[in-house]
Amino acid sequence: MTGMTIRRRAELFVAEEHDRRLDARTTGDERGILVDFLAAQRATLELKCAGVEGELARRSVEPSTLSLLGLVRHLTDVERRWFRRVLAGQDVPLLFSTEAEPDRDFDGAVAGPAAVAEAWEAWRAEVAFAERFVTEAPHLDITADDGWRGAVSLRWVLIHMIEEYARHNGHADLLRERIDGAIGV
DSSP: OTTOOOOOTTSOSSOGGGOGGGGOOSSSOHHHHHHHHHHHHHHHHHHHHTTOGGGTTOOOSTTOOOOHHHHHHHHHHHHIIIIIIIISOOOOOOSSOOSSOTTHHHHTOOOSHHHHHHHHHHHHHHHHHHHHHHHHOSOTTOEEEETTTEEEEHHHHHHHHHHHHHHHHHHHHHHHHHHHOOOOO
16 A cells, blocks of 8 residues: 555545635634534535536436436525525525426426526525625524424524535535545535
8 A cells, every 4th residue: 555545535625725615713603603604515515516517417326316406406496495585585486496396406407508507696696695684684583484494593594504505415425426436525
């Protein structure tokens, strides 16, 4: 094994000096820490999808219909649901799934530059809305009524979003590794 570099699965996906996920605070106020953790999870999704745009719709972990593009579409709808529809009370439809087709966010993810661009544009718009909403909220205890969970606070939504991204970033790890062998945090 002399001269051989041993790779660990937990290595960073990008060089440490270029990884903005490492900028998250480790001390400070609750809102700042939650916002930083969510930003790091969002950045992880972007990293896992970077450089394989032509393969984003590939369902690489058969028999699952999950794809990286499907994850982007799904997380777009999750962002939209919690921040626009529930917390802000906006009467807007989800973008990629419907009541009649609840898995269309995954199942409708098709290859092609236009579909990829549409998904990323929608995701970035929903993230920007969520970031503005959180910044402008007077505190984390604001609540809204959700037909599924009942009363939810902004604090709960932020924690749930971190959980949602973390879960799906695990899926993204497997999908990406099957696409091109890339591994890492």
